[in-house]
Amino acid sequence: MNNLKTVLHCYYFNTAKAADREAWSTLQREREAAGARMFSTHGGGGSHYLGYYPSVPVELEIGHLFNDQWNTAPIPALKADRGLRVFDFAHDACLPNRNIQRGHWLEITDEMRAVRRDTLKCGYCGAHYRGPEYPAFCTSCLDSAYLKAEDLRLLRLRPVADSRLPFEPLTAAESAMLMPRYREAQLHGSTERGRKRLAKARLDVGATYAAAIRNAEAERAGATWIMDNLPGLLENWIYYSHTGRHCFGWRKPLDGDVLSALLDRVSEFPGSYDIKCADGRTLSN
Ligand SMILES: [Zn+2]
Secondary structure (H helix, E strand, O other): OOOEEEEEEEEEEEOOOHHHHHHHHHHHHHHHHOOOOOEEEOOOOOOOOOOOOOEEEEEEOOOOOOOOEEEEOOOHHHOOOOOOEEEOEEEEOOOOOOOEEEEEEEOOOHHHHHHHHHOEEOOOOOOEEOOOOOOOEOOOOOOOOOOOHHHHHHHEOEEHHHOOOOOOOOOHHHHHHHHHHHHHHHHHOOOHHHHHHHHHHHHHHHHHHHHHHHHHHHHHHHHHHHHHHOHHHHHHEEEEOOOOEEEEOOOOOEOHHHHHHHHHHHHHOOOOEEEEEOOOOEEEO
């Protein structure tokens, strides 16, 4: 489906003037008649007034639909390489001068109404469904790790145009149908993404387990050898699980008789090691 063509208009009125007051109430009446709800905000600190151009042709993208706003394709007239987020009817809120009414609005075409009526949207993940056949509930997010059982009613697919209406609770029959699928999806994944996520989690936990066992065995082997051979070194030895290496002299570098005694026997040590010496050398195997 292609982008939808329409026209974006900017408005600016000073209602201290009678003519502007009249024009502003006319615009509000017209927008209401067109079914456009006024979206009145600070616009994230910016302005909804885009008014270098009183009106400009725009193309609306239909990949992510909302019931009061749109993303445009890049607008050649504005020489911007990114599109804008525009509203059916936007108004700058809380300007210091309360007489200034400014913002923008879109001509609402039949095509725009139709795409909002004919596109169904999941209230949880926002997935879109179009075409003659669609399920009653979203199938894209049933295995989402964050989806709670009490939020399942949000998966009820509804036209984008209706997305402000409250979500009907599940009927007993819907609940009986969805709950087993939800549990199954949560356990095993129901989408490609969910199955991959679970498969990766399985690998990750296996790897974590193997590393923990490997480290515990290496640490035990090292400590046992030291206690059997040079127990005086136990406090000055440490096993680093992140590198899998044993370190002698980590508290106090070794020298003299202690170092000699270690060097005499360390070839039998069961593991990779580094010996920190008082003269600054590090001896490793
Ligand atoms: Zn969904």
